Amino acid sequence: MAMPKRGEKYRKVAESVQKREYTLEEALEIIKKVSYTKFEGSIEFHGVLNLAKNTDPRSIKVQVTFPYPFKQQEVKIAVAVPIDMKEKAKEAGADFYDFDEIKKQIESGKIEFDVLLAVPSVMPELAKYGRELGPKGLMPNTKNGTIVDINNLANVIAEFKRGKQLIKTDKTGVVHFAFGTVNQPFEELKANLSVVLDELISVTGRSKDRLFKKAYLAPTMGPSVKLNLSSL
Numbered sequence: 001m002a003m004p005k006r007g008e009k010y011r012k013v014a015e016s017v018q019k020r021e022y023t024l025e026e027a028l029e030i031i032k033k034v035s036y037t038k039f040e041g042s043i044e045f046h047g048v049l050n051l052a053k054n055t056d057p058r059s060i061k062v063q064v065t066f067p068y069p070f071k072q073q074e075v076k077i078a079v080a081v082p083i084d085m086k087e088k089a090k091e092a093g094a095d096f097y098d099f100d101e102i103k104k105q106i107e108s109g110k111i112e113f114d115v116l117l118a119v120p121s122v123m124p125e126l127a128k129y130g131r132e133l134g135p136k137g138l139m140p141n142t143k144n145g146t147i148v149d150i151n152n153l154a155n156v157i158a159e160f161k162r163g164k165q166l167i168k169t170d171k172t173g174v175v176h177f178a179f180g181t182v183n184q185p186f187e188e189l190k191a192n193l194s195v196v197l198d199e200l201i202s203v204t205g206r207s208k209d210r211l212f213k214k215a216y217l218a219p220t221m222g223p224s225v226k227l228n229l230s231s232l
Contacts, residue, residue, distance in 0.1 A: 013033070013034040013222055013223060016033065017223050017224075017225055019226075021227060021229075022227060023228050024232060027217045027226075028190075029186075031218070031219050032182045035222045036219075037219070037220050037221045040181045040182060041220035042178040042180070042181055042219070043179060043219060044177065044178045044179075045175075046176050046216045046217075047174065047175050047212040047215035047216070048174050048213040048215070049175060049204065049206075051173055057169045057170065057173040058171055060200070061137055061166060061167070061169070062196065062203055063143075063164065063165070063167075063199075064164070064199055065162070065195075066192045067188075067192060068191060068192055070181045070192075075115060075163075076095045076113040077096070077160055077161070078096035078105075078113035079092070079094040079116075079119075079157070080102055080118040085119065086098060089150075091154075092154040094117075095113060096112070096113050106129050106132050107129075109132070115146065115166070116140055117140060117146050117153070117156060117157070117160075118140040119147070119148060119150050123140065123147065165177065180193075193232075197211065197232060208232060211229075211232075212229055214227075215229060
């Protein structure tokens with residue numbers, strides 16, 4: 001299959017990226033230069049995890065709150081509650097709070113929310129949607145803080161709106177996530193990235209130098225840069 005042709009802007013900035021590994025600091029400096037969005041583009045991390053052969057890549061999920069929040073696409077929050085709690089969910093800031101509507105989205109495959117929260121009483125009914133929600137990392141559970149008490153719902157929604165993220169590995173063992181924008185200083189970007197790497201180290205049991213097989217940084221629009229893993 002022929003590779004898609006790159007646009008002129010991409011080809012022009014790609015000329016400044018050498019085919020070698022860059023330290024984290026070098027890579028971030030280049031990414032800021034080769035990003036060509038008209039808006040404040042994100043900086044993304046793409047890494048192939050070095051997992052044990054008997055590990056299901058889709059089991060690797062971490063929840064993080066970045067120490068230096070950054071502007072991203074607005075997070076849409078759905079909250080599954082009984083009908084008598086619907087108004088409380090609405091007042092707490094939920095984008096979707098009608099349980100019947102939420103179930104219709106799940107059944108149709110046209111899911112419009114990024115995070116699904118639920119109160120404990122509806123979990124037996126949500127459980128039957130495990131095949132639809134599980135692979136997408138959307139099934140509420142206590143481990144990632146998405147099963148909530150109705151009285152704490154406003155605080156949980158606010159935390160996710162501020163940038164709390166569920167980061168997960170795809171079925172091929174690759175993890176993708178944005179950790180800042182091209183306008184943020186190096187120390188903020190490094191701190192945000194470190195939070196995710198520390199969580200991945202915790203759940204995989206790998207040391208930092210054995211966490212990835214290879215990794216790249218990339219802007220929202222622009223060429224990727226290969227990382228020297230020892231610099232992470």
